[in-house]
Amino acid sequence: MILTLTKTIAIPLLLAALNVNAQQQNITYKVIASPYTSDQSVVVVVDNTVWPLTNTLGIMYQGVAPIAQTEYHYAIMESNQQVNTTEEFTRSPVSESTVNEFFNREKNSYQIKSLPNVMTPLHSINRIQSDLHIEGQISTIHIWGNASAVSLLHENQLEDLDVELNFTYIGLQEVHTFENVKVSLAGRSSRYIPKLSYGLKMKKKSDDNLFGYKNLKLRSLGMDPSYIRECVAYSTLKAAGLPASGFSYVRLFINNKPIGLYGLIETFQDPWVASQFAGGDKNYESGYLYQGVTAGDNQTLPVMSNLDYHSNISYYNAGEYKIKAGPSKKNDEDYTRLQNFTQFIRDANAETTVEEWRQQLDTDGFLRSMVLENLLGLSDAYMTLVNNFYLYSDPKSSGQLVFFAADLDTTLGISLFEMNMMLSGNFTEHPGFTFQPLTKKIFSYEAFSTPYQELLLNLTNSLVNPTIMNPFIDSVVTMITRDVKWDDALPKIGSFNIPPISNTTIDDSMSLEIFPPGLRRSWSEEAPQTFESAVNGPSNSTTMESVKDFIAKKSQAIITFFNN
Numbered sequence: 001m002i003l004t005l006t007k008t009i010a011i012p013l014l015l016a017a018l019n020v021n022a023q024q025q026n027i028t029y030k031v032i033a034s035p036y037t038s039d040q041s042v043v044v045v046v047d048n049t050v051w052p053l054t055n056t057l058g059i060m061y062q063g064v065a066p067i068a069q070t071e072y073h074y075a076i077m078e079s080n081q082q083v084n085t086t087e088e089f090t091r092s093p094v095s096e097s098t099v100n101e102f103f104n105r106e107k108n109s110y111q112i113k114s115l116p117n118v119m120t121p122l123h124s125i126n127r128i129q130s131d132l133h134i135e136g137q138i139s140t141i142h143i144w145g146n147a148s149a150v151s152l153l154h155e156n157q158l159e160d161l162d163v164e165l166n167f168t169y170i171g172l173q174e175v176h177t178f179e180n181v182k183v184s185l186a187g188r189s190s191r192y193i194p195k196l197s198y199g200l201k202m203k204k205k206s207d208d209n210l211f212g213y214k215n216l217k218l219r220s221l222g223m224d225p226s227y228i229r230e231c232v233a234y235s236t237l238k239a240a241g242l243p244a245s246g247f248s249y250v251r252l253f254i255n256n257k258p259i260g261l262y263g264l265i266e267t268f269q270d271p272w273v274a275s276q277f278a279g280g281d282k283n284y285e286s287g288y289l290y291q292g293v294t295a296g297d298n299q300t301l302p303v304m305s306n307l308d309y310h311s312n313i314s315y316y317n318a319g320e321y322k323i324k325a326g327p328s329k330k331n332d333e334d335y336t337r338l339q340n341f342t343q344f345i346r347d348a349n350a351e352t353t354v355e356e357w358r359q360q361l362d363t364d365g366f367l368r369s370m371v372l373e374n375l376l377g378l379s380d381a382y383m384t385l386v387n388n389f390y391l392y393s394d395p396k397s398s399g400q401l402v403f404f405a406a407d408l409d410t411t412l413g414i415s416l417f418e419m420n421m422m423l424s425g426n427f428t429e430h431p432g433f434t435f436q437p438l439t440k441k442i443f444s445y446e447a448f449s450t451p452y453q454e455l456l457l458n459l460t461n462s463l464v465n466p467t468i469m470n471p472f473i474d475s476v477v478t479m480i481t482r483d484v485k486w487d488d489a490l491p492k493i494g495s496f497n498i499p500p501i502s503n504t505t506i507d508d509s510m511s512l513e514i515f516p517p518g519l520r521r522s523w524s525e526e527a528p529q530t531f532e533s534a535v536n537g538p539s540n541s542t543t544m545e546s547v548k549d550f551i552a553k554k555s556q557a558i559i560t561f562f563n564n
């Protein structure tokens, strides 16, 4: 009896004491926000009391206020202290200083249902541990400084300029600022649309790096109404143990103005090779990293990056292949390793052994890559347009070439080739499979063709199917939905710059010869897609598939094909 009495009195007393303490205790509130005008301010409202926040870093507002009893939220105030915008929800009290929160985003982090790592990474991979791409979080990148440099960049949308600016990375906990970073517009076709992509390059001769990386790309995702194709594709390459950039979402600001939701990826330039293949070793001397780009801008020699052999080595240096890393990058001789490989491809015959192939190429990795070109419907890749592929000459394996892919936007239901071919379960129908020199030759060997087919079926069953992928996709979609709405509503900096299709560049007779059959010619009937329909379907289009419909139809087609 006495005991009970003590308890019932003691507990409320104890709670009251805690409350008194809590009322007195201040914490720091921090939120990223962008008021519409300079005379507006940002405040935190704690249990109905307004506390001012001060601006730091241009877009961050922070200040001291008591721990909340019931709720807190942030608001944008007019200069007359009337509320302009208040958050759409209230936040639960926190007892310690907040992380770097974001205005009008209810959660700071999300639980992502990751893809399973179904294959061990290729033996050449030795990737650094890095917090660059934190799953379940959306960081912020603020590019700032010289306003005329920003204008110069945006007013010359089609030109290759770079300007010096600063940028600040704001994660939940960490803030890092970098000065004198080279900022450029990135991509080729991505410059035709008003939501621009950017490249960030930190000074070579400095220790500056963001979680181990010096060169980054901010992908606008502007041609993908689902916003998730690149995220899904990069995550799948990684799950299959291939070399690949990581991918994460960031919110981009330029000089205090919100620009939009972007994909952050790594640029394949030194020191990237060391971070992917040598655990970040500062003394690592990278081998040659060749990139196939179909053909260079203004290229005059009629050669493409299809891995055809040319006896004249200067043909490799005509623009169709770039060298992204290596001892030197400009001279014809720098293409020797590539020429040697293409000669091997041309000359390989019935006597050529699997071992000889393996001395030239990491064939396991190449098979995985070709499986994923097919399964993910990569329509601007090696098999399709001899584009966006890399061959790394790995010094650890005496120059064995490692194949990998990048630039994964026209995938998973957006296609430059006829959709029925991309959805085929018959792997020989994938555009380019029997057309491009390397696939044509290597898959003429049963020793490669049989494991290729097994792997196609294995990765369909273990990875690229709705059961595995949809939970991942759904969890990412949940994380980005509010930011997609934000992105959609923001004014775009750039303009449409679609060049007139000249009859000479994609001449019918010419492209029939140089590209595999199935390249689309008509782009007129594209139905507009909402975020929801681009992810889940129906696409209401004969030329596009939603991401989920593509995965469902493709995996079903493969399984049906191999069942017969």
Ligand SMILES: *[C@@H]1O[C@H](CO)[C@@H](O)[C@H](O)[C@H]1NC(C)=O
Pocket: 024, 025, 026, 064, 065, 066
């Ligand atoms: C909490 O912060 C407010 C506003 O800065 C200040 O007036 C108050 O004295 C602080 N209280 C404590 C216990 O530090």
Ligand SMILES: *[C@@H]1O[C@H](CO)[C@@H](O)[C@H](O)[C@H]1NC(C)=O
Pocket: 036, 037, 083, 084, 085
């Ligand atoms: C908030 O401020 C902007 C810019 O001044 C203004 O256009 C908008 O109408 C304001 N909203 C409200 C609800 O006052």
Ligand SMILES: *[C@@H]1O[C@H](CO)[C@@H](O)[C@H](O)[C@H]1NC(C)=O
Pocket: 144, 145, 146, 164, 165, 166, 179, 180
């Ligand atoms: C970068 O920041 C520094 C220090 O605030 C400033 O002096 C410099 O002008 C900025 N650089 C640019 C390009 O705006």
Ligand SMILES: *[C@@H]1O[C@H](CO)[C@@H](O)[C@H](O)[C@H]1NC(C)=O
Pocket: 146, 147, 148, 149, 152, 163, 164
């Ligand atoms: C700002 O950028 C412009 C264009 O790149 C350049 O001409 C100018 O010198 C820069 N100003 C400063 C102070 O660096």
Ligand SMILES: *[C@@H]1O[C@H](CO)[C@@H](O)[C@H](O)[C@H]1NC(C)=O
Pocket: 297, 298
């Ligand atoms: C290609 O040619 C155009 C027009 O002559 C020129 O403006 C552009 O700078 C050239 N591009 C390259 C990469 O040389």
Ligand SMILES: *[C@@H]1O[C@H](CO)[C@@H](O)[C@H](O)[C@H]1NC(C)=O
Pocket: 301, 312, 313, 314, 315
């Ligand atoms: C190789 O091709 C280049 C043009 O790219 C040409 O100038 C050169 O004469 C050629 N060399 C030989 C040996 O044919």
Ligand SMILES: *[C@@H]1O[C@H](CO)[C@@H](O)[C@H](O)[C@H]1NC(C)=O
Pocket: 340, 341, 343, 344, 347
């Ligand atoms: C490629 O280079 C290797 C080693 O230097 C050499 O043994 C081989 O004969 C070359 N292959 C071709 C096709 O030239």
Ligand SMILES: *[C@@H]1O[C@H](CO)[C@@H](O)[C@H](O)[C@H]1NC(C)=O
Pocket: 426, 427, 428, 429
């Ligand atoms: C697969 O496609 C190729 C090329 O179109 C065709 O020759 C072959 O008969 C097809 N295989 C099956 C099993 O349908």
Ligand SMILES: *[C@@H]1O[C@H](CO)[C@@H](O)[C@H](O)[C@H]1NC(C)=O
Pocket: 451, 452, 454, 455, 458
């Ligand atoms: C495919 O999976 C089967 C069964 O798990 C396995 O025996 C086979 O080695 C796998 N093949 C490849 C190419 O991974």
Ligand SMILES: *[C@@H]1O[C@H](CO)[C@@H](O)[C@H](O)[C@H]1NC(C)=O
Pocket: 500, 501, 502, 503
């Ligand atoms: C391309 O050719 C067609 C028919 O030959 C012609 O009608 C059209 O104007 C041409 N387009 C351009 C951009 O030259």
Ligand SMILES: *[C@@H]1O[C@H](CO)[C@@H](O)[C@H](O)[C@H]1NC(C)=O
Pocket: 527, 540
């Ligand atoms: C599909 O597209 C057609 C033509 O663009 C349009 O009339 C129809 O309403 C669309 N249906 C849906 C379900 O979006």
